[in-house]
Amino acid sequence: MTTQLDTPPTPLPPEPDPPGWRRLVALPAGRRAKFLVLLCWLVLAGVAAPLAASLTSVQDNDSLTSAPHSSEAYQAQQRIEEAFPGADALVAVAVYVRDGGLTDADRAAVEADRAAFAQYAIDRTVPPATPSEDGQALLLSFPLAGDSDAQSDATEKIRDGLEAGNPAGLDTALTGSAGADGDIFDAFEGMDLMLVLVTAGVVTLLLLITYRSPILWLIPLFSVAIASQVASAVVYLLAKNDVLSVDLQAQNILTILVFGAGTDYALLLISRYREELRRHEDRHRAMAVALQRSFPAILASAATVSLALLCLLFADLNGTRSLGPVAALGVVAAFAAMTTLLPALLVICGRWLFWPFVPRVGEVVEPRDSRVWSAVARVVKRAPGRIWASTAALLVAAAFGATTLGLGLPADETFTSEVGSVTGQRLVEQHYAGGTSAPADIVVSADQAPEAAAAAEGVEGVSAVSAPRVSEGTALISATLADPPDSDAAQQTVERLRDAVDDTGALVGGQTAWQLDTEQTSERDNRVLMPLILGVVFLVLVLLLRAVVAPLLLIASVVLSYAAALGVAAGILHLIGYPRLEHSIVLSTFLFLVALGVDYSIFLMTRAREEVRHLGHREGVLRALTVTGGVVTSAGVVLAATFAALCVLPLVPSVQIGIIVAVGVLLDTFVVRTLLVPALAIQVGPKFWWPSR
DSSP: OOOOOOOOOOOOOOOOOOHHHHHHHTGGGSTTHHHHHHHHHHHHHHHHHHHHHTGGGGOOHHHHTSOOTTSHHHHHHHHHHHHSTTTTSOEEEEEEEOTTOOOHHHHHHHHHHHHHHGGGBGGGOOOOOEEOTTSSEEEEEEEBOSSHHHHHHHHHHHHHHHHSSOOTTOEEEEEHHHHHHHHHHHHHTTHHHHHHHHHHHHHHHHHHHHHOOTTTTHHHHHHHHHHHHHHHHHHHHHHHTTSSOOOHHHHHHHHHHHHHHHHHHHHHHHHHHHHHHTTOSSHHHHHHHHHHHHHHHHHHHHHHHHHHHHGGGGOSSHHHHHHHHHHHHHHHHHHHIIIIIHHHHHHHHOGGGGTTSOOOTTOOOOOTTHHHHHHHHHHHHHOHHHHHHHHHHHHHHHHGGGGGOEEOOOGGGSBSSOOHHHHHHHHHHHHSOTTTTSOEEEEEEGGGHHHHHHHHHTSTTEEEEOOOEEETTEEEEEEEESSOTTSHHHHHHHHHHHHHHGGGTOEEESHHHHHHHHHHHHHHHHHHHHHHHHHHHHHHHHHHHTBSHHHHHHHHHHHHHHHHHHHHHHHHHHHHTOOEEOHHHHHHHHHHHHHHHHHHHHHHHHHHHHHHHHHOHHHHHHHHHHHHHHHHHHHHHHHHHHHHGGGGSSBHHHHHHHHHHHHHHHHIIIIIIIIIHHHHHHHHGGGGGTBOO
């Protein structure tokens, strides 16, 4: 980790940028404009604060975790809801177990609960308890009445009822969709604030270490906090008006991206501003030059990440598609704040912010890590071929670790700690057929119901088939699966079931079918969106560097880095017991690591283009590596730490994303940008910039 971001004040001639562009970018550094910029942001923050606080109220976690509308599971659910009102209600499954056999007191307690729970059930009726064959368990299953709020309240009261007044030794638990929904709500209660506090704390600590100033860190932290509020407020307004959807994961990623990307941009700008303060007496002029020279890299970074995120709009999976615009808005807000609010605040406060290391005009201060980065540059210069070959080989070797990861996260492994719905599901599996709590739903026209039921009974893996329920010409048949609903065996049974009833025009839905269709859609999204993301990033790099060879090599480097990150993270995930990835994580981590990982190469290469004009290709690349080493390393550590903050959330997918992205960012920072990319650039020579000169 570096602790100094300044570089000796080597004179650089001004860029031949259009005068209008220069004036616009430097606007926040103006003597009067800085106050106007600050006022605008303060007004915006005042308006945004109450809206941002309401973001949780517009979360739509149900629809975003659903299969796409084209899937059979979704179409089956739609037909069921049309014919059977209330079929989309949460289902409470209360399970009672006593090892050694139930007693009369146990059965009386279950009947008392059945009567008490009737007030929460549709039609105020709870079906009789279903006994297990071994005589050790009873099960109550019933749909909840009312809207989503009423069902959530009922879930809490049912859970409280199960925990109170039962005979000693009788184990109880609430599972089913109602239990799972209640556990998610409980797990995330207060976690939004916790994530913000942990993220802000991590950023604060790293900024203190980086700047070694008791004051300076407050300015970027304040700026990024304002950006986070504004981004959350905009997302809230769009979600409230049904322009986009937001779920728990999207809101968490929004927070992480704003803090991580915003701090990265702040580090880059402040580093350049410190340089210019040693060249210019007037701090306004110093900030204007710093903005003009750092703005292209910051803009390219924000554009790369935002456009890559917007590629998710082409996803079929609802949760993946919604993440794109939400996260992109966060990056845009961070970019806007760090290029307007931050420079205005820095200029208003003046040089004293850097105390006790206040930059003075004309002084030459060798950065504390200058020797380190000079040494790295000399090593790369001496043997570029061996450096890039050995580095690439190391990354390839690390990538093989990814083969030890599994795909498909079972429902009972979703939480980082044991929750009631998981306990209940395990109790059900011990005493009943695995799919008892979540049967497959077969929906078919009433006249075809007998044929569909007969076909379902002959399917391997189906333990029981209910009598058809008929409403408005539509029949609903429940098929109890022999295996747990989230298992591979259950999914294979659903596929056989669909084949068996296909001739009757039936559709098969339910929890297992829903998961099967979601996973298949996720695989489709991976095949389509990964190449699209690479193409978008490549085009941005071509426009930024005005070259073709360099973007191709940079894209290859980040793809290799992603594979290596999966391999290294696999070891960590095995160690903590989470080696099976949720299907959507493959795409989301690929997106973050390609878009964010290439950022550090962008910071390096934009400075290299600037230096190459005056020093030549080899020396220009090495000079860029030396002078950007500190700031880019600090930025990488900050971004990795902010993503690692996701590990405080109680869901395994969040922990997996945090670990994989943090590992990947560190690899990009310390290996790809430090060794692989500069060594490749030197090895290829001036053709690296082809077709430009």
